Every structure is written in C-alpha cells, then in structure tokens.
Amino acid sequence: MGDRGPALLSGAMIHQAQDEPEYRAIPTTLRGCAVNGTFDFLKGLGPSRLIALGAVTIALVAFFAVIMMRVSQPTMALLYSGLPVSDSAEIVAKLEAMSVPYELKGDGTTIMVPKTEALRLRMSMAEAGLPSGGSVGYEIFDDTSALGTTSFVQNMNHLRALEGELARTIRALDTVQAARVHLVMPERELFSRERQEPTASIVIKARGGLGRSQAKGVQFLVASAVEGLNAANVSIIDETGNMIAGGADGTSLGSSSMDERQREYETRLRRQVADIVTSVVGTNRARIQVAAELDFNRITRNSETFDPEGQVVRSTQTVEESSSATERDAQAGVTVGNDLPDAIGQGAGADDATSNESNARVEETVNYEISRTTTTEVIEAGSVKRLSVAVLVDGAYETAEDGTQTYTARSPEELEMIGRLVRSSIGFDAARGDSVEVVNLPINDTATEFLADDAAELGFMDSIMGSLDVMRLAELGALLVVTLLGVFLVARPLINKLTTPGVQQGGQAALTGGAPSNAPQLPSPDMQQILAKAQADGQEVITSPDGTPIALAAPTPEQQAAMMLEDNTGSMIDIAQIEGQVRESSVRKVGEIVQNHPEESLTILRGWLHETA
Template identity: 25%
Template sequence: MPEQLQKILNNVREFFTTLDTTKKLILGGVALTVIVAIGILSTISLQKNRVVLFKDLTSKDFAEVTKKLDSLGYQYGSSDTSVITVDPEQRQEIVTKLAQENLIPAGVQGWELFNVDKFTETQFDKDIKKYRALKGAIEQSLMTLRSVDKAYVNIAFPEDELFSSNSSPVKASVILHYIPGVESLSRKEVKGIVNLVSRAVPKLKPENVSVADADGKIISDFEEDLEKERLELRIVQEKLRIGEEQRIQRLIDMRNTLRWLLGGEERVDITRFEYNLNWDKESYKDNSVSPVVAIPDNPNTPYSELKLVDGYSLKVSSKETKEDFKGRGFTPDGPAGTEPNIPPGYKDTDYQKSEYSKSENINNYEFNRRVSEVQKQPWKIEKINLSVVIDGMWEKKEREDGTGYDRKYVPVSEDELRQIRKNLEAAVGIDKARGDQISVITVPKDRSAQFAAEDEELRKQKAIRQMIIASLVIVLLLIISILVYRAIK
C-alpha cells in the first residue's frame, strides 16, 4: 500500500476514534444516504427512455391493453390509468400485435404529429405532409410483422361535401410483399392488418380496407373465403351422406342374404366391411376397333356361338381395272398427197407385232369402329373389403342324469361356404378386377354362457317336473286314503 494512502487512512481512523457515539451514528447515516442516492441515480440512468404508446385512455381500455401486454411479455410503464409507455424499439411491434387482437383504443392515431413547422407552409402542403406521414407510419408498422418484407399503403380521402350523405367513404388499399419462404398470411394476421389500418386513419371503416399480396390477389375478402369454405363443407357432407347411404344399402342386402341362407343372423358376425368411394371426375375419348361379328354369342348357353366373318372385316369398296393391247398401233401419215414426216426405217418397224396388258384389282376392307366420348359419374366404387365369420351348428343331446346337454360342433361345409361367398359377392357387388376382397370362414363361437344357461334351464325344468310328479303322487295317495277311510267307516 502506498505510504501517502496509509497516512490518509491513519488520519481518518484517528479522527473517527475521537468522535463520540452520537457523531458516529450521524456520520454513518449520512454515508448510507449518499450510497442509496447514488444507487437510485445509477438505476435511473441505466433505464431506457420510454415513449408513449397510448394516452388519454379510459379505465376499460387501460385494463385491456395492459392485460394483453402482460400476456405477450412486453415491459411497459404507466404514470396513471390513462398513459402507457413502452420501449421505443418495441412500439411498432406492440401496436401491430394489439391490432391483430383488435385492441387498438378508439381515437388513437397510427401516425405522429410534426414537430417542426415551416413559415412558408400552406394548408395544402400541410395536408400532403400529413398524408405522407400517415402513410409512412402505417407502412412502418406493417413491416414490423415477421412475415412481411415490404408494405405499400394508399389512402383515398374524399373531398369535403356540404352534406354528409353526399360524401364518399374513406378507402385504403394495402399491398404486401412476403419474406422468402412465406406464401400466405393467416386470417387472423390479415384481420389484424385491416384493424391497424382502419384505426390509424380517421373515418376509415374496416370494410373499406383492401389487402392484396404481391400477385394482386385480394386476401381480405373474408366473405368470399367463408362462402368457399361453406361450399367445400357442403360438398364433403354430401359425399359422406352418399357414401354412408351406399354402405348401408349394401349392408342391408348382405344381411338379408345371410338371413335367408342361414335362417337368421345369430350365427353370423360381420367383422369388417370397408366401402370406399372414389370422387375423381373422369372423362375420356374411346376410339376402339373390333372384328366384324357374323353370329353373336348367346350368354344363356355354357358354350360360345361367336362367329366372325372371313378376314374379320367387311369389304366396303372395290375397284377392278383390266387393259389389253395387241397388234399394230396407229401412226398418222399426214395429209393426203404428201409424204409422211417419218424417219427412214421407222415405217418398217412400226408394223411389227406389239402387245400391252394391264390388270388392277383394289379391295377396301373396314373393321368395326366405335368413337365415343365418355364422362363418368361423379363417384364410383374404389374398393370393397368384406370379412364374415360364420358359426357352425351345435348338436345337443340330453344326458341320462339330466344335469345338462352333451354337445357336438358341426362346422359349415366348404360347399356351403362357397355358396354363401358367391351370394355375398353378388349382393355387395364384389369385383375382383377392382381389387375387392371377401373372406367367409367358419369359426366356433364361444357360447359358454349360453350353454351354461341352457343346462341351468334344463335342470330347473327337471326339478319342476319332479316336484309336479311328487305333488301328484301325494295328492293321489291322499285321495286313496280318504276313500279307504270312508269305505272302512
């Protein structure tokens, strides 16, 4: 420790020891007060300057806004129940969040007043400056959204009219450019933008605010979206209704078939019935070529009578040409009395023997052609999966002691299963080419409870019969005793 500092500390210590207790307490209190004051001043100096978020608020608006700020986790301050201050860097973001929740208090403007007025400014200049400031404040607020890269706002202020009934409403349009990776905004975010713009502009109603994306698509037309959703919901409900009706109808046909074949449904369990419909619209052009049929097939016979014409086609046109030339050709000699203009030697060869022949035979055949434009129904069966479990028959015989039945299980034969499967395929409309599946098997059903109840009922009936027989014997003995007694007497 330096010698000079050591001397100072020694002097302070000697001075402090010369003081009495009262002076020591007063000096300690002063030092403590100075330390606390320094701490408070340092804390205040470290705090950021806050800006006014809203002022002149009602008690209701103050409570709603502060409650929302607490839930969003923002720091804020308030001098009373009418003024709220926030961090200046968070002000635009907070305003946007509150606008999404429709919590902007009525009368709060989304732009700031001008701090400097020019001496030569006219009222028109002030109006233009006011419009630009309002437009810029709204655009700046919109660009604080995480999904928005740029925002452009245009506001249409109508000219003042003498009568309010003749004045046009204030209108605004907003164009948003999303950040890369964002394709659309949620309905809640769009409503927040509409509320923000409508509250920031005087006399602007939310229904007069149009919001569009960079492609020019209106995203604030909630009525159109709502009607589209209602239409889609009705379509889905109609599809479900038709599908359920078709499923129930085939289920009824299937149960009727099983009831007729097995005498009831007590032995049948439908473990699975999957009925899928395909709602894809299909339209195509069919251009088919087929051979010409001379004799069609009779579907009522087990053999085929189909017979095609020779060559599988019909002759539709023919052309036959035949030419034949023999002998001397004609060579003109010119006018009478003149020598022909023929080279020497040609006349001798001209009259030699010559032949010419031509033969042409053309036949045109045509197959059966069919050109059709097909548009299928709005729905079709995509796939059917059916699984049926059938219980066999139980043969029962009463035991000699009468305590129950001896039972023997008789499964359903393969021929019966094949017949049931065939009838179910026809009733439900199974198409194996479509990929439909059907399973019909026989499995013993657990009837332990039923058998126990039947055995118990048999024992009860036997006990009742024994009681009736015993009662009849007693009555008969009583009658005989009475008759004997009277005869003896």
C-alpha cells in the first residue's frame, strides 16, 4: 500500500498531463460522465484488445452454455447391454413410442435411459417380453390359432419354444452372456421297437469362461427339461468352438472332474495347514504347498468268513434196526438131506439141536450249520495314495531402538513341533509313503505387501466409485476447473483492467475538482467559481478527499516553454499502472507537482488510502 498511493497519484496526474489539451477543451462538468468514461476505457483498450475480449467472452458464454445444458440433462443409466440387434430395435421402438430419451452405445447393443426411469422401463419391457434374446418362448402360442394349424407346425412351434425357454434359462446364469440351444427330437416310427434317443447341442458365450462344473450343471439342466434326453447326449461348446463338455463319450467332462477333485483336495489341505501354521508363526509368515496323489480306480471286494466256533445244529437223523431167529423142530420129516451120505448119523445127533439168532443196529446223523460272514467292500475313486507337504516358515524379527530389524532363525525343536502339527492336520500315514518337510528360511514378502496394499486401495476406490456417478463427477469436476480458470485467468485480469481506468478517472476528477467515485457528481456552484477563476488565471486546481478545492501555482513562462519542449522531445516510458506509454516529461512534471505541493499531495494520498481500507 505504501507504493500504490504514489503510483495511483502519478498515474492520475500523468493521464492529465498527457491529455491536458484535450481535457482543457472539455467542460469540467462533463468529464465525470459515466458514458464518456466508458467510451474512454474502450478506446484505451484498442481494437485488438476489444476483439480478443469479445472472443473470450463469446467462448466463455458458449462453453458455460454447453456445460449447463450437459449438466441439466438427466443422468443416464444402463437399461440393457449385449443385446442382439433385433431386440435392440424392438426396445428402441418401444422407447420412442413412450417418448423416453435414450442413448445407443456399442454399435447399438447397449441402451442408456434416464436413471430415474430405468427400473420402470425394465418392468415395462419385461411385461412386453423384451428382450427376448433373439429367440422365442412359449409366447409363440399366444398369437397362433388352433384352427387351420397342422400337427407339423404345432410340433415345430413346440420345439422352437422349448429351445428358446432353455436358452433364456441358461442366459439367466451370472457367468453366461449368450446361449443358443439346438434340440433333435426323433419321431418314433410306427411298428418299430427301437427308439432313437434325443440329443442336444448348446453354444455358450460366457463372461470369463465357463467352468467344468458349470458345464456339467447345464448338461443336467437341459437333460432334465427334455423328455427322454440323457445328460451324456448333451454337447456344449464355447463361442470359439472349443469343447467344454463332450457328448456320449464324456471323456472331457470326466477327466476334468478328476483334475478338479484333486485340486480341491489339495486346496482344502493347504488351508487346513495354513490355519494352524499361521497361528504359530503369524500371518503372511508361511508358505505351504500340498501335492496329493489320488487313485481314481473304483474297486469292489467280496469276502466270505466261516467261524468254526459258532456251530448250530441244523438237522438230526436217527436210524434203529433189530432182527431175531426161531428154534428148529426135533421130529423132522423127510427131506433131501436125509438122502445124503451119512444122513442117518447126522440126523440122529441133530434131533436134539436148537438155533436162536438176534441182530440190533442204531444209527444217528446230526447236521451242523457253521457261522459264515460275507463282506462286500467298494472303494470309490479318489482315494489318497500319497501326500507330500512342504512348509516354509519365516523366522522371528526383533526391532532395535534405532528401527533396524534383526532376523532370528527358529530352533529345531520349534520346527519339529510345527511338523507334528502339520502331520496331524493332514492325517499323515507313513505306510502310505506320506512326507512332510518344514524348513525355516527368510521370506521376502515386499512384493506381496505392495500387491496387497494396491489391491486394498483399488478395492476401496472401486467401492467409492461404484457408489457414485463417475460421469456426473467428471462433468462437475470439469465445470469447477473451467470456472476457476475463468476466474483467475479471465475475470481477474478483466477486473484489474476495469479498476485501473476507474482509478485514472478518479485521479483526473481529483485534479480537476471532481469527486473520485464510481458515479461522478457535478461540482457545486462554489467549486465552479473557483475552477473558473483558476482556469482564467492559468492555474491548476485539485480537490482534497473532503471536497475542498486547492489551487496550484501556475507555471512561469520559462517553465511552460521548458515543459512544452520536454513534451515534444521527451522519451516514452512504461508504467505498470498506466495503459500504454507516457512521456518522461510527464513523469517529471508530476514529480515537480508533488515536490512543490507536498501537503496537498499527502492529503490526496490519505484520502485514497482511506477509501481503499
């Protein structure tokens, strides 16, 4: 502020000294007019500055108009994306009929609508059966008449409807972007005992790829929805033509299932080991790898065991037999034996002989049932043949007072305890050939920490950006930046340019007796008399801030001649507060005025400082 007052005073006086002949020709009562001041200001700018100022003003107005129109437009939200061209055309026609503004993106496959209308429009489109995905469903029977329709047309419509409904169901999955289903339903011929099985082919375009388990689920979904269709007769390929799930052979699906089961088992064991190891050594201080060898052969074993100690009588059989003989009579009759030689002697001795014979037999058979155990053992595929576990644990770190960390290796006893914990958690079996290795080495986790920090930061930013409208924030940010640039680069310089002529006009008014205000007032009658007398005497008159006129002594003829000579021969200099260039003689003249009239100059400066404060 100490330098601003003299500069303003010098500017005002220089302006008067430079344009003194012109101002002397204009009446004092008209110098403070606002119209003349505005014209003088515009004339002082020059044609080039006026053109530049007009161009900048028009550009700013046009830019702000575009921004305001863009901001005033409704926020657009996604209605549908990835639509077929047919569905997109139908939806656009529906929106035009409803007089709803929309935007098309992505070659017409994405439709944007006002955010406030998105939910209502989705319900309206769903009521109209849009989007249909390029396929028809059971609504095909809504517009057909049963009269005059052949059985062939009915069967084809039913097949189309079934394919369309299956495609819609598959597209409802989160990972599926588009799907197309083809069914082959053979007709059973008359008087034919053999029946051909139906088959299905599916083309799926997935987001990020379709997993094997998901493909298997799609197979069973389609097989359950079609009568007589077996899941083995459903083939699935992706948009690039790669086989995801095979047909009747099922080799692709089976082999992938084995690999997935092995990976899942290894992952489960690794998590179990990690939970118990990290609880000892700390988070991110252990690295664990598990290699499992599984047996996917299905084995069935039958065994039969007999227990001799567990006898049970099943049946008993008893047989009893007895026989007897009678005595012979003494008076025997004539027989053939009597005719034999020596028959007489024998006959005489045998007259007194007798015979008595008796036989008895007892037989018992006992049948025993022996205890028998029959065992059928089925070993399903996926049994563990061998396990190998590698555990890398970090050591302990001690932080000194100066912040440096010292690494300390873990003791063998501690490693052995960790190994026992690992063996117990995985079900270690030495007979199976399992192995567990626990090694203590320093772990360099710098890259891991950086990645974790970046992931956490990205996750936080994604959550923030997901909850806000990115385009709206971008528009508001651009508007804010342009506004600040306009204020600091355009408005502020313009204000400075506008205030500078005002100060000059105020200085001129002060030198000529006017009030230094934005709205100049006409001088009073007393002031007019003083001004007229001073002009008649060839003196210059200035006014103090309180309105008191002060007459300056008129220069002598010698001083006037010297001043005119300096006006004609003086060089031009630049002053920051003055537009354009002034003569050096004008500056010297102002200096002489201040030097000859210090009190009056000080009074004017104090008034200006008071107005500024």
